[in-house]
Amino acid sequence: MLSALLVMAAIAIALGAVLGFAAIKFRVEGNPLVDKIDAILPQTQCGQCGYPGCKPYATAIAAEEADINRCPPGGEEGIQKLADLLGKEFKPFGDDMAAPKAKSVAFIDENTCIGCTLCIQACPVDAIAGAAKQMHTIIASECTGCELCVAPCPVDCISMVVIEEKITTWKWKYPVYALSPVSAS
Amino acid sequence: MRTLHQFHGGVHPPTNKAQSTRTPIAVAPLPSKLVIPFHQHVGNIAKPLVQAGDRVLKGQMIGRPQDGLSSAVHASTSGTVVSIEMDVVAHASGLPDLCAIIVPDGKDEWVPLQGLDYRSASADEVRSALRMAGVVGLGGATFPSDLKLRSGKSKVKTLVLNGAECEPYITCDDMLMRERAAEIIRGAEIMRHVLGAEEVLIGIEDNKPEAIAAMQQAAATSTDHMEVIAVPTLYPGGGAKQLIRVLTGIEVAAGVRSTELGVQCFNVATALSTYRAIQLGEPLLSRIVTVTGNISDAQNFEVLIGTPVNELVALAGVLPDTRHYIMGGPMMGIPLPAATVSVVKATNCIIAASDKLFPPAPPAMPCIRCTRCADVCPAELQPQDLYWFAKAKEFGKAQDYHLFDCIECGACSYVCPSHIPLVQYYRFAKSEIWARENDKKAADIARERHDYRQYRIEREKQEKAEKLAAKEKAALAAKEAQTADGTPAADNAAQQKIQEALALAKQQAAAAKPQNTEQLTPQQQAEIADIEARRARIHEIAQSHVEHPKE
Structure with a gap:
């Protein structure tokens, strides 16, 4: 009886030591869930969620401090993906959130730009080229359309231009059938 | 006799090919204008080289290929570029794309042409010539041919020429093989040479006996190992993977290129364009287009790239109840967004569709x-x-x-x-x-x-x-230093620097000689002495003025 208890205790201690060692040796740095959430977020870094970027929002979602329906650029599809990942219910956009907009890029009216660099400081992805008292311009291919540069401009020379569909970006549409009226008889 | 293989599945839709094979290929007359899109191939759009108002010659390059995957675009006839603008093109989206509008001058004046002896030229030279001649796959995929004429990791052993033309209604390859078999074979010889392939297999569906006979006759004149093979008529036997399977038994797996398995496949019309581009130096300016469907005289035309579809179908007598036009065949073709779009390198067939011919699909x-x-x-x-x-x-x-x-x-x-x-x-x-x-x-x-x-x-x-x-x-x-020796250390150092600089300046002033002080006339010397005296006086006065408040 006693020997059985001792054997069981010895096994428990040995296994506990293995587990404890593994926990230290194979420790995961950071929260892997944050990266998974961050991968779903659209990386516009626009701050519409109330956090200073996509990563902070992802961190807040992972810590269950933020709702999953606070990212307008991600659209309803983004909410759906987050819901699937986190095992939560889909939640429509809150009333306080801006409606998702068509994808657009910022455009600087170069005739009006005074070269104040305020927009450069605001751009979260370094997509504006320019220097003090030099004309600024948007690097359209890098612009995420976050609109953060629009407000700081003292001469209101930045506008958002919706990206139009081109032949190279055109998508086949979901098949829909035209219904033809049938005479009621 | 070669043993043929089978691919999975396939269907037998009514072929509807007889209508357009009754008459030989007709050459379509010059249209009133040419609308030539700069993006007619897979890859990057060609960069426009001409401006509105430029006069261009037939065969002149108007669009230069940009970066790796691209091809050139040429003026199909001589004339004037009236504008470079966004126009609706033959694409399922119906969206506009960049086009050059050329009004022909009717002279059809060529640029000087320079052929290339492919036997003495390097493979790279041949590929570059094809790229600059705008030769792309004419079976409908329009992939730049120069990029396909490369052996991958393994050497290409078999070159397959695709003359199957399995899709209903389309007969452009059939007529081309019947009438221009010799040129196709010459093109195949160039392709085989560049790839270093051992054999050329030409697959033609057995519903084209005339084309098979013509190709066999032409292939017999070649010194290369060429074989014309009749394959069973079964849609889609003209798909590259399917034809390779039937002819060689090789199954091209998902995500694998056929070149890795030692096989490359080209359309017969591409072979002909290759011959013209290399041997004659002629860029790709025209192609054979089947005009059929709701048409009184369905037939094949040799059409300049850029010819508006409405002008082309008018030649064949389009019937009034035509609802819209299909580019390609009824199985894979796309409805054209407008009758005003132009014939491009991918246009193998134009089908005039009516409700009778193509009733709307049931729900x-x-x-x-x-x-x-x-x-x-x-x-x-x-x-x-x-x-x-x-x-x-x-x-x-x-x-x-x-x-x-x-x-x-x-x-x-x-x-x-x-x-x-x-x-x-x-x-x-x-x-x-x-x-x-x-x-x-x-x-x-x-x-x-x-x-x-x-x-x-x-x-x-x-x-x-x-x-x-x-x-x-x-x-x-x-x-801390200041409190240690009583004098501000930093000030000391600064003072020392100032003294040094002053000494240096004095030294420099002493070393510098005033210019032009020798060989002066006595009169000039007297003048200088006079000025110096005045200067000394002024200096004295100034000195006394400055010092005055101090007293």
């Missing part, structure tokens, strides 16, 4: 899981599963079921008893997946740039703090 009914689509699928997919996934927008699942192996042949839609437009669903799913991949790439770049910016801001802050700390430290040290 789609629910899938009854009969799996007839799976029976006919030449890519051995499960079309019914793909349909469910595409419909539910479960794109990841669709990819798991090899959506991208689908060649969009339409055999599944053809046999579907519920008339479900299956291919439309697959096209929708494919373009959604591509768009998502692009979005993902853009998001990854944005994340990287944002992270780097954060890091940079942090680094700058740190550097600033360090600099400030160093400055403060230096100030502190100076203060």
Whole structure:
């Protein structure tokens, strides 16, 4: 009886030591869930969620401090993906959130730009080229359309231009059938 | 006799080819204007080389290929470029693309042409010539041919020439083989030479006996090992993978290029264009187009690239009840957004569609899981599963079921008893997946740039703090030094520097000799002495004035 208890205790201690060692040796740095959430977020870094970027929002979602329906650029599809990942219910956009907009890029009216660099400081992805008292311009291919540069401009020379569909970006549409009226008889 | 193999599935739609093979290929007259898109090939759009108002010659390059995957675009006849503008092109989207509008001058004046002896030229020279001649795959895919004339990791052993032309209504390759077999064979010889292939297999469906006979006769004149093979008529036997399977028994697996298995496949019309581009130096300016369907005299035309479709169909007598036009065949073709779009390198056939000829599809009914689509699928997919996934927008699942192996042949839609437009669903799913991949790439770049910016801001802050700390430290040290020996150390050092600088300046002033002080006349010397005296006086006065307040 006693020997059985001792054997069981010895096994428990040995296994506990293995587990404890593994926990230290194979420790995961950071929260892997944050990266998974961050991968779903659209990386516009626009701050519409109330956090200073996509990563902070992802961190807040992972810590269950933020709702999953606070990212307008991600659209309803983004909410759906987050819901699937986190095992939560889909939640429509809150009333306080801006409606998702068509994808657009910022455009600087170069005739009006005074070269104040305020927009450069605001751009979260370094997509504006320019220097003090030099004309600024948007690097359209890098612009995420976050609109953060629009407000700081003292001469209101930045506008958002919706990206139009081109032949190279055109998508086949979901098949829909035209219904033809049938005479009621 | 070669043993032929079989591919999975396939269908037998009514061929409807007889209408357009009654008369030989006619040369279409010069149209009133040419609308030449700069993007007629797979890859990057060609860069315009001409401006509105320029006069161009027939065969002059008007669009230069840009970066790796691209091809050149040429003026199909001589005339004046009236504008470079966005115009509706032959594309399913109906969206405009960049085009050159050329009004022909009727002279059809050529640029000087320079052929190339491919036997003495290097393979790279031949490929470059093809690229600059704008030669692309004329079977409909318009992939730049120069890029296909490369052996991959393994050497290409077999060159397959595709003359199967399996799609209903289309007869352009058939007529081309009947009438211009010799030129096709010469082109095949060039291709074989560049690839270093051992044999050339020419696959033609057995419903084209005249073409087979003509090609056999022409192939016999070649010194290369060429074989013209009649393959069974079965749609889509003209698909590259399917034809390779039938002729060689090689199954080209998903995600594998046929060149890796030692086989390359070209359309017969591409071979002819290759011959003209290399041997004669003629760029790709025209192609054979079948004009058929709701047409009184259906036939094939040799048409200049850029000819408006409405001018072309008028030549063949289009019937009044035509509803719209289809580019390509009834199985894989796309409805043209307008009759004013122009013939491009991909236009193998124009079908005038009427309600009688192509009645509108009956409404789609629910899938009854009969799996007839799976029976006919030449890519051995499960079309019914793909349909469910595409419909539910479960794109990841669709990819798991090899959506991208689908060649969009339409055999599944053809046999579907519920008339479900299956291919439309697959096209929708494919373009959604591509768009998502692009979005993902853009998001990854944005994340990287944002992270780097954060890091940079942090680094700058740190550097600033360090600099400030160093400055403060230096100030502190100076203060300590001052309290130690009673004199401000920093001031001492500064004073010393000033003294040094003054001494240096004096030295320099002494070393510098005033110019032009020798060989002066006595009169000039007297004048100088006078001025010096005045200067000394003024100096004295000034000195006394300055010192005055001190007293």
